[in-house]
Amino acid sequence: MLDAKVSELLNNQINKEFYSAYFYLDMSNYYEEQGLSGFANWFKIQAQEERDHAMLFMTYLQNNGGKVTFDTIDAPNKEYKEFIEPLKETLNHERYVTSLIHTIYDAAYSVKDFRTMQFLDWFVKEQGEEEKNADDIIKKFTLFGSDAKGLYSLDTEMGARVYVAPTLAI
Ligand code: FEO
Numbered sequence: 001m002l003d004a005k006v007s008e009l010l011n012n013q014i015n016k017e018f019y020s021a022y023f024y025l026d027m028s029n030y031y032e033e034q035g036l037s038g039f040a041n042w043f044k045i046q047a048q049e050e051r052d053h054a055m056l057f058m059t060y061l062q063n064n065g066g067k068v069t070f071d072t073i074d075a076p077n078k079e080y081k082e083f084i085e086p087l088k089e090t091l092n093h094e095r096y097v098t099s100l101i102h103t104i105y106d107a108a109y110s111v112k113d114f115r116t117m118q119f120l121d122w123f124v125k126e127q128g129e130e131e132k133n134a135d136d137i138i139k140k141f142t143l144f145g146s147d148a149k150g151l152y153s154l155d156t157e158m159g160a161r162v163y164v165a166p167t168l169a170i
């Protein structure tokens with residue numbers, strides 16, 4: 001049986017991951033409205049990954065005797081004034097998600113829940129990649145985004161992102 005605190009945190013993470021999907025879909029919609037369909041594509045795929053993360057937490061909880069309880073998913077409700085804003089928000093958000101994963105890991109560690117720690121290992125690594133991806137895009141945008149041709153090239157590059165299913169098997 002899962003420890004009550006670990007179970008609660010895992011359940012809470014399902015909501016956080018679905019919120020992340022909302023958050024990134026909202027950004028995708030923003031870029032679509034601005035005519036940057038490549039950026040919109042990148043964030044739509046990002047949202048799909050977040051839904052995958054939510055499903056992984058849900059399945060793990062169910063497979064280990066935990067109860068899944070859905071809570072309200074907050075509205076993203078962001079108004080963006082500059083193209084770079086969602087990119088910066090993404091990095092901040094991923095850092096926040098990293099802290100959530102670490103909190104669950106810490107709770108699992110404190111009760112010697114090795115199975116949950118092993119499950120979370122994938123997410124610890126994934127968060128490193130998420131933060132790096134966000135940071136890389138900010139750097140590229142800062143270098144090239146203020147020039148029309150540079151922005152067009154970046155949009156084309158973002159448009160080439162394809163969905164890859166998570167490698168984690170539960
Ligand atoms: Fe589910 Fe972007 O972390």
